[in-house]
Amino acid sequence: MDMAIKLGVTVLLGMLIGIEREIRRKPVGLRTCMVISIVSCLLTIISIESAYLFPKTNEVRMDPMRLAAQIISGIGFLGAGVILRRHNDVISGLTTASIIWGAAGIGIACGAGFYLEAVLAVGLILFSVEVMPAVMKRLGPRCFREKEIHISLTLHKNVIVTDVLKKIKAKDLHIKKVKIKDLPQQENEIDLHVLMSDERYTSEVYYEIKAIAAIQSVEIENVA
Structure with a gap:
């Protein structure tokens, strides 16, 4: 019965974390988070029970969390699999990787019988990835209210690149990185990493830049 309670609590908490990832359309979703939590819980239960089962006396002669400790290092392989490097040198998937690590931790906590701590941890995880970013966008520094976009431009013949960059800056866009080819x-081809207000539409910036006479073609992509 005790084992069933531990696994049942793990399923519910892993499901909450997985639902959050599904809502955000991330590669690691409901099923993955639940499986990680359940297996982590099961291995923790086995590790603790084995410590008391195998010795001939009631005295524990082995570390009851020895097997569970290997989960933390083993889960790193799954976390590494969701961290991606895009063609524009942007790293994505770090939050999802940390969610995987957190799901394993929730399973270990439930397997060891720390139900209250596991529930509190899930609440704090969901608060950190859902509520806190929204709060920081309203009350935090300016960088939390900005988003980054990648702009690729092709200029007409004999156009002065500096003049084009000045016109782009005049449209309330902060140029973070410039590459000229x-x-x-x-x-000339120009690749720009630009910061702009999170409230502005990417399509709006596209039409504003396309209206610059010196620009022949425009390609815009959201970095994150």
Whole structure:
């Protein structure tokens, strides 16, 4: 009965974490988080019970959390699998990787019988990834109210790049990174990483930049 309670609590808490990932359309979702939590809980139960079962006396001769400790290092392989490097040198998946690690920790806590701590941890995890970012966007520094976009521009012949960059800055866009490349027929290609207000639409910026006469073509992508 005690084992069933531990596994049951683990299923519910793992499900809450998985639902949050499903809502955000992340690769690690409901099923993955639940499986990680359940297996972590099961291995913790086995580790603790084995410590008391195998010795001939009632005295514990082995670390009851020895097997559970290996879960933390083993779960790193799953976490590494969801961390991606995009073509524009942006790293994504770090939050999902930490969620995987957290789901394993919840399973270990439930397996060891720390129900209250596990429930509190899930509440704090959901608060950290859902509520806190929204609060910081309203009350935090300016960087929390900005988003980054990647802009690729092709300029017409004999256009001064500096003049184009000045016109882009004048549209309330903060240029973070610039890469300039020469093309055949005296044309230039510019790759920009730009910070702008989170409330602005990417399509709005697209039309504003496209209206600059010196620009031949525009390609815009949200970085995150």
